[in-house]
Amino acid sequence: MHIGFLVNPIAGMGGAVGLKGTDGLIEEAKSRGAQPCSGERACQTLSLLKDSGIHLLTCSGAMGEESAINAGFIDYEVVYKYFGESTSQDTENAVKEFIQKNIDIIVFCGGDGTARDILKIVGRNVPLLGIPAGVKMYSAIFAIDPVEASNILLESSTILYHDAEVIDVDEEAYRRGELVTHLFGYARVPYVPEKIQAAKSVFESQDEDRAKEEIAAFIVELIRDDTLYILGAGTTIETIAKKIGVEKTLLGVDVLKGRTLVARDANEQILLELINKESRVKIIISPIGAQGFILGRGSQQISPNVIKKVGISNMIIVATPYKLSKTPVLYVDSGDPTVNTAFGDYTQVISGYRIAQRKRIYLPKH
Amino acid sequence: MKTKIILDEEQMPKKWYNIQADLRTPLDPVLHPKTQKPVTPDDLSVIFPMELIKQEVSQQRFIDIPEEVRDILRLWRPSPLYRAERLEKFLKTPAKIYFKWEGVSPPGSHKPNTSVPQAYYNMKEGITRIATETGAGQWGSALAFATSLFGLKCTVYMVRSSYAQKPYRKSMMQVWGAECIPSPSVKTQSGKAALEKDPDTTGSLGLAISEAVEDAATHNDTNYSLGSVLNHVCMHQTVIGIEAREQLAMVDEYPDVIIGCVGGGSNFAGISFPFAGDMITGKHPNVKLIAVEPSACPTLTKGLYAYDFGDVAGLAPILKMYTLGHDFIPPAIHAGGLRYHGDSPIVSKLVHERVMEAVAYHQSEVFEAAQTFARTEGIIVAPETAHAVKATIDEAIKCKKTGEAKVILFNNSGHGNFDMSAYDAFYQGKLVDYEYPADLIKESLAHLPKI
Numbered sequence: 052m053h054i055g056f057l058v059n060p061i062a063g064m065g066g067a068v069g070l071k072g073t074d075g076l077i078e079e080a081k082s083r084g085a086q087p088c089s090g091e092r093a094c095q096t097l098s099l100l101k102d103s104g105i106h107l108l109t110c111s112g113a114m115g116e117e118s119a120i121n122a123g124f125i126d127y128e129v130v131y132k133y134f135g136e137s138t139s140q141d142t143e144n145a146v147k148e149f150i151q152k153n154i155d156i157i158v159f160c161g162g163d164g165t166a167r168d169i170l171k172i173v174g175r176n177v178p179l180l181g182i183p184a185g186v187k188m189y190s191a192i193f194a195i196d197p198v199e200a201s202n203i204l205l206e207s208s209t210i211l212y213h214d215a216e217v218i219d220v221d222e223e224a225y226r227r228g229e230l231v232t233h234l235f236g237y238a239r240v241p242y243v244p245e246k247i248q249a250a251k252s253v254f255e256s257q258d259e260d261r262a263k264e265e266i267a268a269f270i271v272e273l274i275r276d277d278t279l280y281i282l283g284a285g286t287t288i289e290t291i292a293k294k295i296g297v298e299k300t301l302l303g304v305d306v307l308k309g310r311t312l313v314a315r316d317a318n319e320q321i322l323l324e325l326i327n328k329e330s331r332v333k334i335i336i337s338p339i340g341a342q343g344f345i346l347g348r349g350s351q352q353i354s355p356n357v358i359k360k361v362g363i364s365n366m367i368i369v370a371t372p373y374k375l376s377k378t379p380v381l382y383v384d385s386g387d388p389t390v391n392t393a394f395g396d397y398t399q400v401i402s403g404y405r406i407a408q409r410k411r412i413y414l415p416k417h
Numbered sequence: 418m419k420t421k422i423i424l425d426e427e428q429m430p431k432k433w434y435n436i437q438a439d440l441r442t443p444l445d446p447v448l449h450p451k452t453q454k455p456v457t458p459d460d461l462s463v464i465f466p467m468e469l470i471k472q473e474v475s476q477q478r479f480i481d482i483p484e485e486v487r488d489i490l491r492l493w494r495p496s497p498l499y500r501a502e503r504l505e506k507f508l509k510t511p512a513k514i515y516f517k518w519e520g521v522s523p524p525g526s527h528k529p530n531t532s533v534p535q536a537y538y539n540m541k542e543g544i545t546r547i548a549t550e551t552g553a554g555q556w557g558s559a560l561a562f563a564t565s566l567f568g569l570k571c572t573v574y575m576v577r578s579s580y581a582q583k584p585y586r587k588s589m590m591q592v593w594g595a596e597c598i599p600s601p602s603v604k605t606q607s608g609k610a611a612l613e614k615d616p617d618t619t620g621s622l623g624l625a626i627s628e629a630v631e632d633a634a635t636h637n638d639t640n641y642s643l644g645s646v647l648n649h650v651c652m653h654q655t656v657i658g659i660e661a662r663e664q665l666a667m668v669d670e671y672p673d674v675i676i677g678c679v680g681g682g683s684n685f686a687g688i689s690f691p692f693a694g695d696m697i698t699g700k701h702p703n704v705k706l707i708a709v710e711p712s713a714c715p716t717l718t719k720g721l722y723a724y725d726f727g728d729v730a731g732l733a734p735i736l737k738m739y740t741l742g743h744d745f746i747p748p749a750i751h752a753g754g755l756r757y758h759g760d761s762p763i764v765s766k767l768v769h770e771r772v773m774e775a776v777a778y779h780q781s782e783v784f785e786a787a788q789t790f791a792r793t794e795g796i797i798v799a800p801e802t803a804h805a806v807k808a809t810i811d812e813a814i815k816c817k818k819t820g821e822a823k824v825i826l827f828n829n830s831g832h833g834n835f836d837m838s839a840y841d842a843f844y845q846g847k848l849v850d851y852e853y854p855a856d857l858i859k860e861s862l863a864h865l866p867k868i
Contacts, residue, residue, distance in 0.1 A: 261617070273857055367857070372849070379846070405858050406748045409712070409779055409850040 052156070053106045054204070055149030055177075056097075056127075057169075059161035060113035060137055062089040062185045073186060074164050074222050077136065089184035090118050092197045093160035096182050097122035099201035108152055110145045113137065118160075142168040149177075156180060156241065158200065163187045166217045170236050178212055178239040180204070189232060189340050191215035191377075192240045206243045213259040213373055214286040215240040218340050234284050234302050234339060242373070262371035263290040265404040270335065270369065271295055276309035279329040281322060281361070283336035283353060287369050291335065304352045319354045326360045334358070334366045338400075343370075343378030345398070346385040355387030363393050369401045372408075380413040388414075418502065422664040424495035431482055434655040436690045436763060437648060438478035439697050441770065444648075444762055445737035450726060456734055464633040464641035466542040469535065472649040480652065486534045489566055493522040493529075494656065498664035499829075503793040505813065512816035513670070514809060516829040517661045517688060518796070524589065526799065526831030527684045528559030528644055531653035535642045536563035546570040546639040548632040550600065550625030552680065553579050553753035553801065554586025555831055556644030561595035571595035572639075574602065574628040577620035579753040585835045600625040607631050607730040621746040622680075622757045627730035634732070645681025646727065646736070646761050654687025661826060662691055671701060674812050676827040678804040679708040679717065679775070680754045682761030688828035690763075693772055706773040707812070708764060709804040711783070713851035714747035716740065716760045717768050717775035725759060738765040741853065748851040750780055751839035752800035776808055779850040783807045784843040787833070799831040800839050 064085035065073035073080055090113055097107075097118055107127035109115030114137050119127045130152060131145040142159075146169050149157055156178045159165055162185010169179060181193035182200045192215045194200035203210065219235035267290045274280070274295060282288050282305045292299035292307075299305045303316030306325055314321055326332050334353060338345045345368055346353065358366070368381075381398065383391045391414050399407045437444065446455035461470045472480060482490075501514040519527035539547055547564055550573070551557030557573035564571040573595055580587060580599040590597045600620050601608035607627035611618055618624075626643070633641035643650060665671060675692050677685030685708050695701040708717055716739045725740035727733035740759045741747075747756040759765075767773045787803035789810065790796065798806060809827045816823050833840070842848050 269857070375849070376847075399852055399854060401854060401857070403748065405745060405854065406713075407852045407854040409852050 052104075052204070053108060053152070053154045055146070055152070055154035055157040056093075056107050056109040056115050056119075057142065057145050057157070057159050058089050058093045058110075058113065058115050058118055059142065059159065059165040059184070060087055060089060062161035062165055064088070065186050070186070087113065089160045090121075092182055092184045093118035094121045095197035096158070096160070096200045097124045099198065100204060101125070103205055105204065108149055108154055110141070114141065114145065139164070139168045143172050146172040156204075158182065158204070160184045163190050163218055163220055166190045166192055166238070167219060167235050170217045170238055173238075175214070175237060175239050178241055180241055187220050189218040189220055189342065191340055192217060192238050203241055203243055210241045210243060211258060212239045212241055213371075214238070216285070216340050232340070237286055237301060259371050259373055262373065262403065263287050264294075266369050266371070266401055267291040267294040269401060269404045270367070274310060275331075277331055278309065279313075279325060279332045280307040281332065281334045281353065281357070282307065283334070285337040285339065287337045287371060288335060291369070317352060319352050319357060322352060322357050323360065326357065332361045332365060334361050335369060336366065337369050338374065338378060338381055342382055343374070343380070344382045344384060346383050346390075355385045355390045358385060358390050363390075367401060368398060372402050375400060375402055375408055375410065380411045382413050384414075418500060419668065420500055420502065422498040422500070422667055424660060424663060426491055426495070428663065429487060429490060429495045430656045430659045431487070432479040433482060433652045434659060434691050434694060435472075435475055435478055435480055435652050436655075436694050438476050439694045440763075440766070441697065444766060445724075448724060448735035450731050450733065450735055453735065461734070464630060466538045466544065466640060468538040468542070469649050472652060473647060482534070482656075483537060486537050489533045489563075490530070490656070495660045496521050496657070498661055499794070501794050504790060504810075507789065507793045508810060508813050508817065510813040510817040511820060511822040512813040513822065513824045514813055515661075515665065515670070515672070515824065515826045517657055517826070518829045519657060519684070520796065520798075520829065520832035522559075524555065524558040524562045525834065526555040526559065527654060527657060527687060527828070528556050529562055530656055530687065531644065531650045531683065532556070532559040532563035532642070533566070534653050536560065536567045536569055539640050539642070540567040540569055544569065544638065544640045546572065546636070547642045548572045548574070548629040548639050549642045549644065550574045550576070550622060550629045551579070551586075551644070552576050552622045552625075552756055553799070554583050554589075554835070555754055555799070557595070557597060558586055558589040558593070560642060560644065561590040561593035564595065565593040572629075572632060573597045574600040574625040574632075576600055576622055576625050576753060576756070577618070578749040582751070582753070582838060583835050600628050602628060604628070605631045607732065611729070619746065619749050621729065623727070623729040623743055626728035627732050630728060630732045631730070645683040645757070646759065648761075648763060650683050651686035651690065651761055651763055654683045655690050657684070657687035657828060658689060658691035661688060665824070665826070670824050672704060672826040673823040674705045674707065674825045676707045676709060676805050676808045676812065676825065678752075678755060678801050678830065679710045679760060679764065680757045680801065681759070682708070682764035684828050684830040686761055686764055688826070689773065693767060696772060706767075707808055708768065708773055708775040709808040710775060710777050711750055711752055711755050711804060712777045712779045713750045713853060714741065714756050714758070715777040715853050715855070716758065717765070718777045719853050719855040720760075722765060722769050727759060736762050738762045739768065741858075748849075750800075750851055751836065751842065751848070752780075752783070752804065754799070754801040755804065778804055778807050779852070781843070781848045781850055784840070784848060786810050788843075796829065797833045797840070798829060799833040800836050802830045802833070805830070
């Protein structure tokens with residue numbers, strides 16, 4: 052296996068000194084005494100991979116080579132050199148080099164910002180795996196820790212891929228204590244199906260693509276011509292739309308009347324106008340991000356006003372069993388406490404063909 | 418106070434109780450899957466022995482248990498009735514909790530109460546092999562046990578998810594000389610069709626029934642045997658309730674609440690029918706009979722009371738019952754024995770007429786209850802039985818609130834010694850609380866045969 056490996060040397064530095072992110076603030080972080088930490092985390096992963104026959108393509112110095120040397124990793128080559136302080140431009144350039152060399156996967160050590168820079172270049176064409184080192188990691192593409200990252204890579208013969216959200220957090224707002232997030236895109240992320248003794252999970256559509264097909268097969272049976280459907284973001288919803296026969300925007304909110312597309316990438320205003328004309332409206336959404344937000348992260352167009360008009364009982368929440376297994380609770384943060392609490396303690400999530408799961412709802416405290 | 422109330426061997430019932438004699442109105446007829454006309458004994462004789470067909474439709478209140486059958490039942494019957502005093506104390510409830518312990522049978526559940534007579538009647542009528550299906554493996558091992566005693570061959574189609582989950586159930590069947598095949602299999606047309614449609618299917622009880630019925634119908638020496646649902650199966654299980662009534666009478670009690678878990682309905686029928694009879698005939702009109710099912714497969718609480726096929730392929734007779742639709746494949750919960758889309762027509766009718774009631778629970782709360790039971794009474798129950806335990810605890814807690822000293826009886830239908838992987842999943846926090854999206858599925862029930 053050929054891995055494109057890069058470290059964002061400054062990732063995580065802002066966090067330790069209370070900056071809630073390091074983008075554009077590296078000098079400030081340093082003056083507050085921040086120490087780099089990502090290189091060490093990258094080294095942990097590499098030290099577990101050094102005898103695995105993996106070939107590493109990486110960047111010079113702190114962007115990768117140092118971690119490889121410290122880990123005692125021998126089979127590596129430097130394909131990108133940077134000078135001075137590394138920037139997001141260096142990340143993008145390095146990724147372009149990796150792609151030219153036909154790597155199998157890109158492994159990076161950083162946070163949400165690094166993930167965005169990489170995704171911009173590779174899209175869903177090359178799989179990504181994050182070793183967590185950033186301040187903010189709302190994206191669902193990170194292994195739990197450096198050790199798990201190495202385990203996933205060592206299990207390459209049984210690896211499956213799922214689509215995971217890369218989340219864009221507004222750093223300015225974040226420093227003010229507000230969490231404003233946008234869905235930035237989807238990456239292909241490897242994971243190892245759980246091998247628990249109760250062989251049950253083997254059967255439970257560990258295969259994400261199959262699970263999405265099953266969910267879609269069920270939802271399609273419910274589509275009625277007299278009903279307006281507001282479709283949220285994400286690849287599960289995309290699969291549903293495909294099965295209905297419409298092309299959906301991956302990150303936007305689209306609207307169908309029956310099986311006909313009536314609005315693409317609709318904003319709150321358009322949604323409200325369309326809802327006002329209809330008597331029967333359903334919202335179909337999927338949880339977003341590593342934490343499993345069903346509202347308030349990534350699809351703010353589906354606002355409290357929209358939800359109040361449609362009614363919570365007309366919301367259909369869908370998610371694959373894998374996604375649900377990673378999110379013990381679902382979060383609701385619509386921005387309106389009355390909407391949040393209206394969900395109650397539990398909600399039903401469609402997770403397969405005629406199958407649902409009961410999930411606990413967690414309301415973040417404001 | 419006695420912990421165990423034990424009957425002498427000779428007090429074991431000599432007759433089964435047939436509740437059909439006491440129903441307010443007769444059952445709706447069973448229909449032929451092809452003609453959709455009422456089935457005749459001849460139709461059924463392709464897969465069942467005549468004696469069981471007679472029992473299926475009999476209106477006679479009591480039916481003799483053959484001496485050869487009683488001889489074998491004596492290996493573990495009469496089963497003990499326990500007072501669950503430690504559980505009562507733990508719950509601080511004024512209620513008195515009793516349970517009938519059916520896990521003492523060799524295969525470990527209530528199932529041999531019917532597998533033994535079924536094997537016996539087949540043997541009497543010259544059949545040499547029996548085909549059947551099994552969900553969690555309890556029925557399959559019970560029939561393997563019974564057929565081995567009568568020198569019959571036995572083929573068990575075991576739902577694939579359970580085959581993988583519970584390998585030791587398969588081993589038990591082998592010990593008793595039975596052949597155990599994961600379903601769907603390539604041995605039958607129904608199995609092949611299912612695999613073609615979806616090679617990775619988990620299988621379902623409804624599908625395994627199709628395979629076993631097809632096997633029996635296409636082999637002259639082979640009959641089919643069903644471990645639940647049918648009237649004669651429910652009747653064979655009434656030894657449980659008849660004994661329990663005797664045992665409670667020995668300590669001057671009569672139950673106020675009777676509880677059992679329901680997949681196809683036979684263990685609940687076994688404990689409840691004798692008391693339901695008392696209720697219908699006015700002897701004890703104020704008993705509460707509670708059927709407990711999983712939220713993942715809530716046939717009685719969310720299903721439709723209608724005619725439906727008993728199996729996926731539409732080979733088995735059409736029954737009037739509560740159903741989630743014969744093409745519904747329930748999620749792979751650990752209580753595999755409760756994953757059936759339909760229910761006993763008699764239990765269904767009694768729930769429909771409100772003689773009985775039904776409740777549904779999620780997996781994790783059910784395992785919580787089973788843990789409480791194991792830590793107070795010692796017995797680690799099967800995941801299926803754990804549903805009855807959960808309802809029992811809830812009823813006892815209600816008594817605590819109202820201060821009523823009700824007598825609660827539940828059927829402890831089997832042990833969970835082969836279900837440790839399920840308990841493991843519980844302790845790892847990996848149990849998924851499946852539910853049935855009833856509102857969204859209503860449309861799928863449009864696939865029921867139109868009658």
